[in-house]
Amino acid sequence: MSDLQHTRVGIVGLGLMGGSLALALRGHVPYLLGVDRQPATRQAALRDGIVDEAVEALTPDAPPVDLLVLATPVRAILDTLTRLPALRPDGCAVLDLGSTKRAVVAAMSALPERFPAIGGHPMCGKETAGLAAAAADLYRGQTFVLCPLPDAPPAAEQLARQLIAAIGARPVVLDAARHDATVAAVSHLPYLLAGALMRGAADERLWAISASGFRDTARLAGSDPRMMLDILLTNREAVLDALREAETELAAVRDALADGDEAALAEWLSAAQVAYAAYRRFKSGEHLLPGAQT
Amino acid sequence: MSDLQHTRVGIVGLGLMGGSLALALRGHVPYLLGVDRQPATRQAALRDGIVDEAVEALTPDAPPVDLLVLATPVRAILDTLTRLPALRPDGCAVLDLGSTKRAVVAAMSALPERFPAIGGHPMCGKETAGLAAAAADLYRGQTFVLCPLPDAPPAAEQLARQLIAAIGARPVVLDAARHDATVAAVSHLPYLLAGALMRGAADERLWAISASGFRDTARLAGSDPRMMLDILLTNREAVLDALREAETELAAVRDALADGDEAALAEWLSAAQVAYAAYRRFKSGEHLLPGAQT
Numbered sequence: 001m002s003d004l005q006h007t008r009v010g011i012v013g014l015g016l017m018g019g020s021l022a023l024a025l026r027g028h029v030p031y032l033l034g035v036d037r038q039p040a041t042r043q044a045a046l047r048d049g050i051v052d053e054a055v056e057a058l059t060p061d062a063p064p065v066d067l068l069v070l071a072t073p074v075r076a077i078l079d080t081l082t083r084l085p086a087l088r089p090d091g092c093a094v095l096d097l098g099s100t101k102r103a104v105v106a107a108m109s110a111l112p113e114r115f116p117a118i119g120g121h122p123m124c125g126k127e128t129a130g131l132a133a134a135a136a137d138l139y140r141g142q143t144f145v146l147c148p149l150p151d152a153p154p155a156a157e158q159l160a161r162q163l164i165a166a167i168g169a170r171p172v173v174l175d176a177a178r179h180d181a182t183v184a185a186v187s188h189l190p191y192l193l194a195g196a197l198m199r200g201a202a203d204e205r206l207w208a209i210s211a212s213g214f215r216d217t218a219r220l221a222g223s224d225p226r227m228m229l230d231i232l233l234t235n236r237e238a239v240l241d242a243l244r245e246a247e248t249e250l251a252a253v254r255d256a257l258a259d260g261d262e263a264a265l266a267e268w269l270s271a272a273q274v275a276y277a278a279y280r281r282f283k284s285g286e287h288l289l290p291g292a293q294t
Numbered sequence: 295m296s297d298l299q300h301t302r303v304g305i306v307g308l309g310l311m312g313g314s315l316a317l318a319l320r321g322h323v324p325y326l327l328g329v330d331r332q333p334a335t336r337q338a339a340l341r342d343g344i345v346d347e348a349v350e351a352l353t354p355d356a357p358p359v360d361l362l363v364l365a366t367p368v369r370a371i372l373d374t375l376t377r378l379p380a381l382r383p384d385g386c387a388v389l390d391l392g393s394t395k396r397a398v399v400a401a402m403s404a405l406p407e408r409f410p411a412i413g414g415h416p417m418c419g420k421e422t423a424g425l426a427a428a429a430a431d432l433y434r435g436q437t438f439v440l441c442p443l444p445d446a447p448p449a450a451e452q453l454a455r456q457l458i459a460a461i462g463a464r465p466v467v468l469d470a471a472r473h474d475a476t477v478a479a480v481s482h483l484p485y486l487l488a489g490a491l492m493r494g495a496a497d498e499r500l501w502a503i504s505a506s507g508f509r510d511t512a513r514l515a516g517s518d519p520r521m522m523l524d525i526l527l528t529n530r531e532a533v534l535d536a537l538r539e540a541e542t543e544l545a546a547v548r549d550a551l552a553d554g555d556e557a558a559l560a561e562w563l564s565a566a567q568v569a570y571a572a573y574r575r576f577k578s579g580e581h582l583l584p585g586a587q588t
Contacts, residue, residue: 123505127570143503172503179503185495186504190511193487195566196543200536201479202569207576209437209466209473210480211417215577216510217484221570225563232551232559242494243548247541249490254537257526265526269519272489275496276421276515282501283509 004028004162010065010092012058012080014041014051016126017097018071019134022050024167026136033063041131050131058087067159070096074104074230081107084115095120095160099183099227100235101147101176109149116156119147119176121183122169127222140168147176184238188231189246192239194220298322298456304359304386306352306374308335308345310420311391312365313428316344318461320430327357335425344425352381361453364390368398368524375401378409389414389454393477393521394529395441395470403443410450413441413470415477416463421516434462441470478532482525483540486533488514 009025010033011018022032022045034051035058036042042054055062058080068088070077077098080087084094091114098104101119108117124142126133144164148157157173164171174182198221201207201214232239249268256264303319304327305312316326316339328345329352330336336348349356352374362382364371371392374381378388385408392398395413402411418436420427438458442451451467458465468476492515495501495508526533543562550558 123503125505125507142505145503174503182500182503186500186508189494190491190507192544192547193491194511194570195547195563196540197484197487198566198569198573199543199562200483200539202565202572204572204576206476206480207573208580209417209439209468209476210573210577211419211436213419213484213514214480216513217488218570218573219510220507221566222574223567225560225567228563229556229560232563233554233556236551236554240548240552243544243551245494246490247544247548249493250486250537250541250544253486253489254534254541257530257537258534260527260530262523262527266519266523268493269489269522269526271496272492272515273517273519275492276488276512278496278498279492279501279504279512280516282498283504286502 004159004166006030007067007093007159008063008065009033010035010058010062010068011051012036012068012070013072013076014045014054014131014134015071016129016131016133016138017122018069019045019050019131020136020138021069021071021097021167023134023136024139025163026050028163028166031063031065033065035062044131050134060087060089064090065092067093067095067163069163070094070098072098073224073227074098074100074234076230077104078107078234081111085112088115091115093117093156093159095156095163097122098234099187099231101145101179103234105147105149105176116153116159117149118152118156118160119149120160121145121147121179123187125223127219129224129227137168139164142169143172144169145179146171146173147179148173180235181238181241184235184242188228188235188239189242191220191223191228192243193246194218197221298453298460300324301361301387301453302357302359303327304329304352304356304362305345306330306362306364307366307370308339308348308425308428309365310423310425310427310432311416312363313339313344313425314430314432315363315365315391315461317428317430318433319457320344322457322460325357325359327359329356338425344428354381354383358384359386361387361389361457363457364388364392366392367518367521368392368394368528370524371398372401372528375405379406382409385409387411387450387453389450389457391416392528393481393525395439395473397528399441399443399470410447410453411443412446412450412454413443414454415439415441415473419517421513423518423521431462433458436463437466438463439473440465440467441473442467474529475532475535478529478536482522482529482533483536485514485517485522486537487540488512491515 008031012035034054094117302325328348388411
């Protein structure tokens, strides 16, 4: 496997994640191919010099690349992986940026040997989608999860680590199943809680009185619903587990409040604050960890 | 009723809200009395020149004031209001900063005529409690809800409006019951959702992979549990209504996901995003409203 500085890179999906990756890779790779269905996105990417060439779809005729980064919603990633042997007969290394990893790693494991592949999930984003929201520093200092394929040779991981270093992120290797259970709890559940809040508060008269607490708790409800649909459908069991746990917690505090059980209510509130304080201490110390970038 | 510039002000509770009010009122009033149970808080307030005098409790011997601002948790406000005729035999104007208003306004309505009173709720805060977190600009540009007593003379409202203008906030008059239902939906429910999230994610292995989405959705879980206990217990019915609505939303998305009902799931997610986008548009236009301060 060649060094990143000699690696021609193709990015499928020039949205927030793919576009930011292209911006962050400028100067680190000799060639960038953008693949995006939207003509306006391709035009903008070429006009702004974000990619060297742009094509509508990955076809056998599209320019050759050494590394293909799949930056579309998860089910489009799965579809591309299935068709990859026909689309790229000569093979190439493959990395994805999908938000769930079990289904992606399973599909990667089914690829022929000429496709050294690894699952990836950068733990960053914005609630604004699209190339217009892309930023060269989106990945800087952020955790970038890698999910290697079982029994895979190290080539794909070595190249992915070079890419992660080039964009200033921090690699964390995680088993795909463990990754999916974790993001269900810390990403997909918060999204659903924000959505439930926003759906129940779809009323201007409420917004006039709302302040920063509502704003922050509701923020994830602005996420791209198409991306979230794929995430939820490809991480169904883990999300259902996390949802059931949250519903149990809400039922407990509702019962305590309905019963006027002040002791139970105080315990519920205090445990939440204690956990939050421990989380904040953990995060404030995280920049001291080996390998962390600030 | 005298002008604010001739009004001696007492603030009961020198925490985040009371302390910030004292800082914001400097130069606008001739005298500030601080009332706080904690010796360390009184010492800090005197040392930093935040108040002119500080006492442990409101007693008949404490220095006279023209306006008393109650800035403690709600049930302590209710207790003070009950004892006020004995504590301040000569009477004074009364404003509170409590987070729920129905019980407070009812207690104010029971006061003798020499206590012109009005309920108040500044829609700002931090998840950090205490005088150390107080800031002179906490109220600047923020909504300050006023809940006048039914059939009350205008004296208390006039003085409260002067105070709100002095600290740079924006007054909004609201019926107490309407206020309580609104804050249940936009403040108390988000707090409980954040608490449920944090209680279910009290695990360092999850925090290592968490990013800004988790951080923002969990933030309110750091709120002072003693303050929140009072809020929930004095706004029980409205909070239970808001909780039940959120639980219904979560059950709906869980059913759609469990059934693999992609159309229902897509509708749920899209409606949340549409509502969020409308909320953001509303908020970005709010500084254009008459009376808004930026």
